[in-house]
Amino acid sequence: MGKRPCRRRATRLTAGALLALQISFIALAADGNAATDTANSPVAVTVVDPPVAAGPPAPRAVGGMYDVGVLETAKRYTRDLYRQATALREATAAHGARIWAETASETRGQEGLSPAQAQEGLTRQEELSGTQAQRELSEAQTQTQTQTQTQTQTQTQTQRELSEAREGAERRLPLVRLGHVQAAQRLKRAGLSWKSSGGCTNRKVGQCTSLEAVRTATVDRVIDLKHRSGCPVVITGGTEVGHAPGPYSHHEGYKLDIRPNRCISGYIKREYSYQRVRGDGAPLYGDSETVYARESNHWDILFR
Structure with a gap:
C-alpha cells in the first residue's frame, strides 16, 4: 500500500514527459517546414515543462529507482531533440546555399552567359x-x-647645307689669297710638290714658278684632285707673269699648271667629259667648275 502512490506518481510524470516531447516534435516539424521556405532562418527549440496534476500537494517523494528513471529518460530525449535540431539547422543552411547557387545560375542564364561562356569571355578579354x-x-x-629617321634626315640636310655654304663662301670670296710660302707649305703637307724651270719663285719673272697671291680655293682644289686621283701631282706654273691675261687667269690666282703623267692624264680623261678644242688647239675636258686644257707639255687647269 505504501508504494502505490509513488508508482502512480512516477507513471504520471512519465506520461507528462512523453506528452511534452511529442508537443516539441510537432513544433519542430512546423518550424522545419517554415525554414524550408525561408533560407538561413534559425530553428527554435521549445521544451515544454510537463503539466502538474491538480490536487492536493503530493507528499514529499522519497528518492528511489522510479524518480531516477524518469529524469534519465527526460535527459536522453532532450539530447536527441538537440541533435535533431542541429541536423535540421545544417540541412536548412545547405538548402539555402543550393537555392543561392540556382539563383545565380538563373541570373547568368538570363544574361545569356553560361559558366563556360563567362570563362571564354574572360579569356577573350585577356587576349584582347x-x-x-x-x-x-x-x-x-x-x-x-x-x-x-627624321633626325637622320635633318642631320644629313644640315651637313649638306653646311657643305654648300662652305663651297658658296669659297666661290663668293675669290680674293682670299695666300703667300708663296703658305701655299707651298699646304701643298707639301698634302703630298704635292712644285718645280720651277728657273729655280726661282719671283712672280715677276716668267721662268720662275710662283704661288704668290694664289687663291685659297685654288690650292684646296688641286689638293683634292691629288686625293681623288691618287696620282702624283707636280705644279709647274702659278701666278707668275708670262701667261694669258683675263679675269680667270694665272695672274688672278684661278689657274695652275701641272706636269702630265700617265696616271693623272688617264684620270682626267676618264672622269671628265671631252668638251671641245680651244683656240690654241688644246683639247678641253671638264665640267662647269673645272676645265682641263691639255697643252704640249702640261695640263692647264682652271678652278672657277
Missing part, C-alpha cells in the same frame, strides 16, 4: 588586352623609328 599592349608597343616602336 595582350593584343592592345602589343599594338601600343608596335606604335611606339614605329614612332621611335620615324623620329630617328
